[in-house]
Amino acid sequence: MKAVFISRHGGAEVLECGERPRPEPGKGEVRVRVKACALNHLDLWVRAGLPGVEIPMPHILGSDIAGIVEKLGKGVSRPKVGTPVIITPGIGCGKCKHCGSGWTSLCDQFMIMGFRRDGGYAEYVVVGAKNVIPVSTRYRFEEWAATPLVFLTAYHMLVTRAALKKGETVLVHAAGSGIGSAAIQLAKTLGAKVITTAGTDEKLAKAKKLGAWGLINYQHANFTDEVKRLTKGRGVDVVFEHIGPATWTGSLASLAKKGRLVTCGATSGPKAEIDLRFLYMKQLSIFGSYMGGDGELRKVMRLLSLGKLKPVVDSLFPLEQARSAHEKMESRDFFGKIVLTI
Numbered sequence: 001m002k003a004v005f006i007s008r009h010g011g012a013e014v015l016e017c018g019e020r021p022r023p024e025p026g027k028g029e030v031r032v033r034v035k036a037c038a039l040n041h042l043d044l045w046v047r048a049g050l051p052g053v054e055i056p057m058p059h060i061l062g063s064d065i066a067g068i069v070e071k072l073g074k075g076v077s078r079p080k081v082g083t084p085v086i087i088t089p090g091i092g093c094g095k096c097k098h099c100g101s102g103w104t105s106l107c108d109q110f111m112i113m114g115f116r117r118d119g120g121y122a123e124y125v126v127v128g129a130k131n132v133i134p135v136s137t138r139y140r141f142e143e144w145a146a147t148p149l150v151f152l153t154a155y156h157m158l159v160t161r162a163a164l165k166k167g168e169t170v171l172v173h174a175a176g177s178g179i180g181s182a183a184i185q186l187a188k189t190l191g192a193k194v195i196t197t198a199g200t201d202e203k204l205a206k207a208k209k210l211g212a213w214g215l216i217n218y219q220h221a222n223f224t225d226e227v228k229r230l231t232k233g234r235g236v237d238v239v240f241e242h243i244g245p246a247t248w249t250g251s252l253a254s255l256a257k258k259g260r261l262v263t264c265g266a267t268s269g270p271k272a273e274i275d276l277r278f279l280y281m282k283q284l285s286i287f288g289s290y291m292g293g294d295g296e297l298r299k300v301m302r303l304l305s306l307g308k309l310k311p312v313v314d315s316l317f318p319l320e321q322a323r324s325a326h327e328k329m330e331s332r333d334f335f336g337k338i339v340l341t342i
């Protein structure tokens with residue numbers, strides 16, 4: 001089958017387009033004909049190499065996959081061949097207490113598609129039958145591919161961890177990122193007032209269309225000062241963090257008394273400082289969050305199917321141009337998801 005894979009870690013130049021063996025579905029598995037696969041920052045990290053993480057080579061990247069069920073393995077009767085599906089980006093053992101309670105990402109055997117197992121930069125992929133979720137024809141494959149990882153992560157962060165409530169105010173960093181564009185919509189759907197940041201006014205105009213109320217261009221203003229101004233000195237109830245040290249101190253300073261910060265990422269680096277006096281005097285809470293569970297993904301897919309949330313696609317690239325797609329992601333010049341079509 002045609003695939004884009006890496007044989008060593010490095011820059012975008014290590015992405016090779018070529019032939020890989022077509023995988024056969026085993027017992028309980030299905031083979032999906034991939035139609036679209038969205039990029040995530042994870043793809044760039046896996047491509048570059050992560051300290052202490054061994055990736056078997058050659059390796060196929062890609063966590064966000066939409067396609068059609070093409071072949072059923074032994075013991076599988078559904079979904080039927082021909083069903084349009086997305087693939088759950090995170091895969092647990094399905095047997096442990098964490099998988100059983102819906103906290104799949106805490107499973108000891110938790111794997112992410114395209115991270116420690118082959119992903120969707122290919123014509124075909126094989127997964128367990130329980131790891132595909134049928135989708136409606138409301139959106140095209142490239143739009144469905146733009147949804148699983150970011151909406152699942154945003155749901156787990158805002159609903160399960162930070163318990164964002166109607167009438168509360170939330171600061172969502174980086175409106176133009178895939179996760180930012182998902183979080184703005186979800187927070188708005190939950191009835192919260194959304195303040196967001198971006199580096200250009202063009203991105204902020206798009207964020208407004210997604211439902212953001214407070215718009216901050218971080219190139220021209222200090223976001224903490226702006227949050228204080230917009231909330232009349234009170235601060236926000238929740239900060240949706242995924243940037244890390246570049247925004248961390250300002251994020252904590254943007255919280256109201258009893259505020260909650262929830263974080264899922266560290267794009268600007270892994271270490272950040274906390275002034276403990278500030279943490280305890282204002283009685284703040286900090287939540288870590290890592291993807292989410294299958295039950296949450298099904299809930300969020302239902303909201304998408306109902307049109308309450310919408311995929312945000314920035315641009316499409318044919319699989320052969322995966323290198324250009326990676327360069328686009330590194331340029332930060334995008335709004336929403338960059339998607340490969342196959």
Ligand SMILES: [Zn+2]
Pocket residue numbers: 092093094095096097098099100107108109
């Ligand atoms: Zn498990």
